[in-house]
Amino acid sequence: xxxxxxFLVAMPGMSDPRFQHSVIYxxxxxxxxxxxxxxxxxxxxxxxxxxxxxxxxxxxxxDNPNSLAQPVMNGGPVAEDRGFVLHDGGTRFTSxxxxxxxxxxxxxxxxxxxxxTQLAPERYLVALGYAGWEAGQxxxxxxxxxxxxxxxxxNIIFSTPINERWxxxxxxxxxxxxxxxxxxxxx
Numbered sequence: 001x002x003x004x005x006x007f008l009v010a011m012p013g014m015s016d017p018r019f020q021h022s023v024i025y026x027x028x029x030x031x032x033x034x035x036x037x038x039x040x041x042x043x044x045x046x047x048x049x050x051x052x053x054x055x056x057x058x059x060x061x062x063d064n065p066n067s068l069a070q071p072v073m074n075g076g077p078v079a080e081d082r083g084f085v086l087h088d089g090g091t092r093f094t095s096x097x098x099x100x101x102x103x104x105x106x107x108x109x110x111x112x113x114x115x116x117t118q119l120a121p122e123r124y125l126v127a128l129g130y131a132g133w134e135a136g137q138x139x140x141x142x143x144x145x146x147x148x149x150x151x152x153x154x155n156i157i158f159s160t161p162i163n164e165r166w167x168x169x170x171x172x173x174x175x176x177x178x179x180x181x182x183x184x185x186x187x
Contacts, residue, residue: 011145050128
């Protein structure tokens with residue numbers, strides 16, 4: 001089972017408060033473990049404020065300041081000082097990894113200096129930190145019914161309002177969040 005380019009959608013009974021009602025985009029999943037970014041937990045920092053703190057040497061003028069008003073996401077509890085940019089797949093940077101035909105993840109600063117300019121990816125989300133699982137850990141959590149998994153829809157990441165991402169991800173299964181129980185059942 002390889003869940004790269006899938007969403008992990010927290011079940012209503014998720015006991016870990018860091019992941020309650022979260023939608024995680026899995027960037028990597030293999031025999032060594034998994035790594036993903038929470039795409040629906042904004043922090044109290046705008047992208048513009050974060051970029052100002054970094055004091056980047058910008059080569060191009062900001063010509064789309066509205067795009068910098070979006071919040072930065074809490075990507076997960078691991079390495080919270082490390083930044084990740086999920087963006088549409090058309091643009092490549094120094095440390096970019098193509099996850100799907102549509103989604104790329106970049107960890108290098110060269111993507112940051114383009115944000116707010118004409119050179120920026122068309123659609124992007126910035127996250128600090130990531131969620132990680134050791135070998136077999138995610139599979140155990142799936143077996144415990146902590147998560148649902150479904151192929152990722154880039155529109156949920158880039159176009160859906162943040163407060164609707166969890167319910168929209170659940171809707172991909174053909175039901176709504178009210179139909180889910182917080183009880184675990186095994187046949």
